Amino acid sequence: MSDILAVVDHRRGELRDVSYELISAGRGLADATGGDLHLAVISGTVERFAEKLDREGVDAIYTVDYGEEFNHGVYTQVTTQLYDKLAPQYVLTANSVNGIEYAPAVATELDLPIVTDAIDLEADDKTLTVTREIYGGKVETTVELEGPAICTIRTAEWPGGEGTGTADIEAFEATIDEDALGSSVRGFEEVGGGDVDIADADVLVSVGRGIDDEENLELIEDLADALGATISASRPVVDSGWLPKNRQVGQSGTVVTPDVYIAVGISGAVQHVAGMKGSDTIVAINTDPNAPIMDIADYAIQDDLFAVVPALIEEFQ
Amino acid sequence: MKILLAVTEVATVDDAFEIEGTEIPDQYLGTDLNEWDEYAIEEAVQLQEADIAAEVVTVTIGPETCEQTIRQALATGADRAIRIWDEAFEAVDLLDVSTKTAILRAVVAEEEPDLVLSGVQSDDDSWGATGVALAAAVDYEWAAVVNHLAHDFEDGTASVRRELEGGVEELTTVDLPAVLTIQTGINEPRYASLRGIRQAKRKPLEVYGLADLGLEESVAESRVRLTAMSEPERESDTTVWEGTPEEAAGELADLLRKREVVQ
Ligand SMILES: Cc1cc2nc3c(=O)[nH]c(=O)nc-3n(C[C@H](O)[C@H](O)[C@H](O)COP(=O)(O)OP(=O)(O)OC[C@H]3O[C@@H](n4cnc5c(N)ncnc54)[C@H](O)[C@@H]3O)c2cc1C
Ligand SMILES: Nc1ncnc2c1ncn2[C@@H]1O[C@H](COP(=O)(O)O)[C@@H](O)[C@H]1O
Numbered sequence: 173m174s175d176i177l178a179v180v181d182h183r184r185g186e187l188r189d190v191s192y193e194l195i196s197a198g199r200g201l202a203d204a205t206g207g208d209l210h211l212a213v214i215s216g217t218v219e220r221f222a223e224k225l226d227r228e229g230v231d232a233i234y235t236v237d238y239g240e241e242f243n244h245g246v247y248t249q250v251t252t253q254l255y256d257k258l259a260p261q262y263v264l265t266a267n268s269v270n271g272i273e274y275a276p277a278v279a280t281e282l283d284l285p286i287v288t289d290a291i292d293l294e295a296d297d298k299t300l301t302v303t304r305e306i307y308g309g310k311v312e313t314t315v316e317l318e319g320p321a322i323c324t325i326r327t328a329e330w331p332g333g334e335g336t337g338t339a340d341i342e343a344f345e346a347t348i349d350e351d352a353l354g355s356s357v358r359g360f361e362e363v364g365g366g367d368v369d370i371a372d373a374d375v376l377v378s379v380g381r382g383i384d385d386e387e388n389l390e391l392i393e394d395l396a397d398a399l400g401a402t403i404s405a406s407r408p409v410v411d412s413g414w415l416p417k418n419r420q421v422g423q424s425g426t427v428v429t430p431d432v433y434i435a436v437g438i439s440g441a442v443q444h445v446a447g448m449k450g451s452d453t454i455v456a457i458n459t460d461p462n463a464p465i466m467d468i469a470d471y472a473i474q475d476d477l478f479a480v481v482p483a484l485i486e487e488f489q
Numbered sequence: 490m491k492i493l494l495a496v497t498e499v500a501t502v503d504d505a506f507e508i509e510g511t512e513i514p515d516q517y518l519g520t521d522l523n524e525w526d527e528y529a530i531e532e533a534v535q536l537q538e539a540d541i542a543a544e545v546v547t548v549t550i551g552p553e554t555c556e557q558t559i560r561q562a563l564a565t566g567a568d569r570a571i572r573i574w575d576e577a578f579e580a581v582d583l584l585d586v587s588t589k590t591a592i593l594r595a596v597v598a599e600e601e602p603d604l605v606l607s608g609v610q611s612d613d614d615s616w617g618a619t620g621v622a623l624a625a626a627v628d629y630e631w632a633a634v635v636n637h638l639a640h641d642f643e644d645g646t647a648s649v650r651r652e653l654e655g656g657v658e659e660l661t662t663v664d665l666p667a668v669l670t671i672q673t674g675i676n677e678p679r680y681a682s683l684r685g686i687r688q689a690k691r692k693p694l695e696v697y698g699l700a701d702l703g704l705e706e707s708v709a710e711s712r713v714r715l716t717a718m719s720e721p722e723r724e725s726d727t728t729v730w731e732g733t734p735e736e737a738a739g740e741l742a743d744l745l746r747k748r749e750v751v752q
Contacts, residue, residue, distance in 0.1 A: 183653070183657075184657075244621075244631070244633075248625070267617070268654065269633070269634045269651065269652065269653050269654060270653070272609075272617045272618060272621065272633055272634070273621060273631075273632070273633035273634070273651075274621070275618070275621075276586060276618035276619070276620075276621035276622035276625070277621050277622065277624065277625035277631070278625075279586065279587070279618070279622055280587075280590060280622045280623075280625035280626045281625055283587075285585060285586075285587055285711075285712040285713050286585075286586050286587070286616075286618055286622065287713055288586075288615075288616050288617055288618050289615060289616075289617065301716070304615075305615070305721070306613055306614055306615060307500075307501075307502045307612075307613055308612065308615075309721070310502055310720075310721075311502065311508070311513070311718060311719070311720065311721075312718070312719050312720070312721045313511075313715060313717060313718045313719075314715075314716050314717040315583070315713045315714060315715055315716060316713075316714050316716045317712050317713045317714065318712075319712075354630030354663065354664035354667075355630055355631075355632060355661055355662065355663045355664065356661065356662050357659055357660070357661050358660040358661065358662060359659075359660045360653075360657055360658065360659055360660070361650075361657070361658045361660065362656060362657055363656050363657070363658050364656040374750075375750050398751070399745065399750055399751055400750070400751065401750070407673065407674070408673070410674065411673045411674035412677075413677060417656075423654050423655075424652050424653075424654060424655070424656065425656060426656065427655070431748065431750070432745070432748060432750055434741075453744075453748065455741060455744070459504060460504040461504065461505075462504065462505075462506075462720065464721070466727060466729075467721070467723055467725045467727060468725065468727075469725075469727050470726075470727060470728065471727065471728050471729075471730060471740075471741065471744065472727050472728070472729045472730070473729075473730050473734075473737040473738075473740075473741065474729060475734050475737060476734070479734035480734045480737060480738050481738075483734050483735045483737075483738035483739075484738040484741060484742060486735075486738070487738055487739065487742035488742065488751055
């Protein structure tokens with residue numbers, strides 16, 4: 173038991189980037205345990221996916237040609253069957269919205285411990301050490317466990333696997349118990365369209381929970397007016413109904429890459445950062461020196477936004 | 490139908506804090522009802538108001554100190570609460586997903602709900618896994634990261650939307666009984682009324698230990714051990730503008746002029 177099984181992610185005909193990152197993360201672990209790296213590609217155009225995934229360090233790729241899109245029941249059944257066949261030491265999946273919809277079920281079915289959202293993985297003969305964040309990224313922890321386990325990895329923490337591999341690509345004859353599939357996907361819908369596309373803006377003034385009250389948004393509007401900037405927001409501001417969904421930056425909102433991104437009262441949770449880290453210049457205004465955004469920013473003001481923003485507006489009047 | 494709500498109290502950290510070993514001393518910590526659970530509670534209460542849910546029961550694994558937080562759920566409308574705690578937990582510094590699943594499974598077996606609602610994740614530990622792990626343990630169907638739930642439940646199914654990445658939603662039908670992990674934004678959580686808060690004090694809150702649920706003490710021992718805690722390394726080259734708010738704003742204004750954002 174020293175092999176690694178990594179199950180890749182795809183959606184609507186495209187492999188997701190994290191699938192290639194699973195190759196690096198998996199290869200790293202396989203090197204540490206002295207085992208092989210197996211990939212599993214479940215549903216969709218599996219052969220096309222397998223060819224793309226045949227990169228350096230991959231030893232075998234198992235394809236399961238069943239259905240088009242992700243279904244957690246299918247993924248859970250196939251992953252447990254592959255586990256029984258390969259007896260890997262560790263199973264890796266993405267910590268994506270789909271990853272967290274089946275990895276915990278696999279853990280239960282196989283009675284394996286699960287550690288989610290890993291940002292670093294280390295292993296030796298018997299122990300797996302996982303680094304992960306708690307308290308919204310303010311604190312880092314390591315956890316350890318012995319024996320086989322399942323682990324989900326954070327997106328964009330590992331480089332994508334590169335090169336061309338010589339993996340054995342094999343169709344895996346999974347037995348899908350269709351009666352046990354209790355959910356079905358009826359379709360997809362794009363949401364969050366509307367009047368403005370924040371992805372087009374050169375300058376974004378982005379507002380977070382630090383604004384405290386809907387009435388205070390006026391202050392942000394005044395700043396955006398003074399700068400000729402567009403307003404965007406973190407999730408809680410949108411969840412509260414203070415701004416429409418098309419203003420939300422992040423994993424489940426829009427990915428933006430403006431010249432200047434001014435984060436006002438935003439902590440910089442990983443799901444937010446996923447949507448703005450490609451901005452050219454990032455400025456953070458936050459009272460908390462330990463907020464992750466203060467690290468990501470090029471320029472930071474550690475102070476009360478209700479003092480800083482009015483002073484900034486003043487500068488341009 | 491009967492709804493079981495998994496509700497958790499989360500720890501919050503002050504702006505300034507210290508780490509001692511694998512712990513943050515209590516003086517730097519606060520508590521809160523998990524943000525995701527607030528939305529799950531509201532969803533359950535709306536189903537109750539629509540006469541779809543006949544009973545809403547909350548379940549929490551946590552020490553006595555979290556009862557104030559649980560009462561918030563009762564004050565917004567839940568009918569009764571269950572709290573699980575045991576001496577065996579005093580010595581452990583981490584409740585992993587398997588431990589929580591084993592305990593909640595016993596409660597589901599006892600209560601036999603038609604629908605279990607949990608949050609997508611707990612705000613402190615952020616495993617994001619308990620709801621789905623539980624569903625598999627009790628052989629319920631499930632859906633994760635649900636940001637819309639239709640309130641008709643036709644033919645014994647729930648019609649949900651799952652919020653995927655990049656502004657895409659998945660429309661899914663889920664057989665009941667089911668566990669749904671609720672995403673923020675699915676509704677607008679209400680504040681408890683004064684009357685609700687008064688009534689909550691009289692609503693039943695039962696407390697059970699592991700033995701009461703027919704569980705061994707060893708359930709408390711997570712296979713996942715917490716071995717280190719630290720502040721993330723600051724390797725970035727962030728320029729921090731010091732001084733008064735006016736001075737810092739002046740620096741930012743200069744930058745914006747230099748970048749020709751504003752003339
Ligand atoms: C599946 C999933 C998807 C998600 N998708 C997204 C997404 O697309 N986009 C997104 O943004 N989030 C998303 N989230 C939520 C994310 O995890 C965080 O909860 C959210 O980003 C926090 O928003 P925030 O920074 O505004 O609030 P908080 O984390 O509460 O931060 C508020 C900040 O304001 C600061 N502050 C408070 N008062 C002041 C003041 N007076 N002056 C200056 N600073 C002040 C505080 O120090 C704090 O840092 C998602 C979560 C999940 C689980
Ligand atoms: N201690 C607990 N007691 C009851 N429910 C919990 C507990 N911890 C987590 N949950 C539930 O599981 C969800 C996800 O938590 P987690 O998997 O810990 O991130 C939470 O939103 C709760 O609904």
